[in-house]
Amino acid sequence: MFSLPPFSELKELVASRTAGDVLHALKSPHPDLSDLAALLSPAADGFLEQTAARSSEITMYRFGKTIQIYAPVYLSNFCTNQCLYCGFSAGNRIDRRKLSLEEAESEAMILHNRGFNHILLVSGDAPKAMGVDYFEALALRLRERFASVSIEVQPLETDEYARLFAAGITGVAVYQETYEQKTYKEIHLSGKKRDYEYRIDIPARAAEAGMREVGIGVLLGLSDWRADALALGFHLAWLRKRFWKTAFTVSFPRLRPAEGDFTSSMDVSERNLAQMLFAMRIFDQDVGLILSTREESRFRDGMIGLGPTRYSAGSCTAPGGYGNPDLTGEQFSIGDHRLMAEVCSDIKNRGFDPVCKDWDMTFQLH
Ligand code: SF4
DSSP: OOOOOOHHHHHHHHHTOOHHHHHHHHHOSSOOHHHHHHHHSGGGGGGHHHHHHHHHHHHHHHHOSEEEEEEEEEEEOOOSOEETTOTTOTTSOOOOOBOOHHHHHHHHHHHHHTTOOEEEEEEOSOTTTSOHHHHHHHHHHHTTTOSEEEEEOSOOOHHHHHHHHHHTEEEEEOOOBOSOHHHHHHHEEESGGGOHHHHHTHHHHHHHTTOSEEEEEBOBTSSOHHHHHHHHHHHHHHHHHHOTTSEEEEEOOBOOOOTTOOOOSOOOOHHHHHHHHHHHHHHOTTOEEEEOTTSOHHHHHHHTTTSOOEEEOSOOOSTTTTTOTTOOOOSSOOSOOOOHHHHHHHHHHTTOEEESOSOOHHHHHO
16 A cells, blocks of 8 residues: 655655755756655756756657647536535536436547547546446447547446456546645545545556556645645655556646635646646656646647646536537636647647557557
8 A cells, every 4th residue: 555754744855955956856867756855846946947958858858749639528527525626526506417328429429520539538426327337338339439548537446447448448547636634634525535545545456457557646726736746756656666567647737716616725836837747757757747728728838848748638527518518517617728629730830749649449459
């Protein structure tokens, strides 16, 4: 089981790093967790240009001039948990809807026809409304049509992940939201998600089941971002040691306006987010870094080539919202409203290739 040093120690570790530690981390051929702490520290803020340059150099070397493009397909907004920051939270009065298999397939095919080959199936945590049987049946319908199908749904057991992998799901995203246990309890009021320990072991369960890719992340704005990003580094390093065959991604979604009007006093600026992305890239040269449509187009365009390797595009966060854009009941409001074609065109204008397909399910099936 993964366990972290106390969150207060992570905060202290980051706060105590000096400019000398930052320079050491920038020069290190194999940065460790202490280097990551330095790159996340207040002392590193004055070195943002140097960290951006180092992050860009590594990204070019490991990933080339490419950005992978994907889109989410929201399947259901029913949820049994109460998470203060989420539009789907059980206490919110929103239009609840779950897509039938036919409707879900139709939503996915709208994305397919727009040119998407990588999709992420998303649902709230309500196993009675939508369980493993449903995900398996949908995966079997979609597996031949998409290069990859991943899920961001309720936590599952290892054998359930293995079953979905066999059906064609190749990736799982599951975010801890915050690694600070006190805050975690305060914002997760009820439901299974309230169990911090249970959740923290889900990425390992997905990797153990054989998933090709596992995504971890924190929701920025819930707690101290520097310590949360360092905790992510600890988690990533622990997973890498045990699951060397699995590819990992890290995501740093920032809080967005959502039903329930949750507000936080923990502001995380674009500059902070950039520092985090650069630090994680320098710490782990192979990790996929995701920058979603939560961020505005100006910021996403500016970050091309500096660290992120995957962008969502043309996203809708309400179930059924691609076929019917008037539907409400979204999880949160997005920041980048461009269509996929516009996102791709802006990436190309910066001399990069938007990659809609870099993996094919047939690699796995044969
Ligand atoms: S964050 Fe996930 S578990 Fe929590 S309310 Fe939203 S959909 Fe449900």
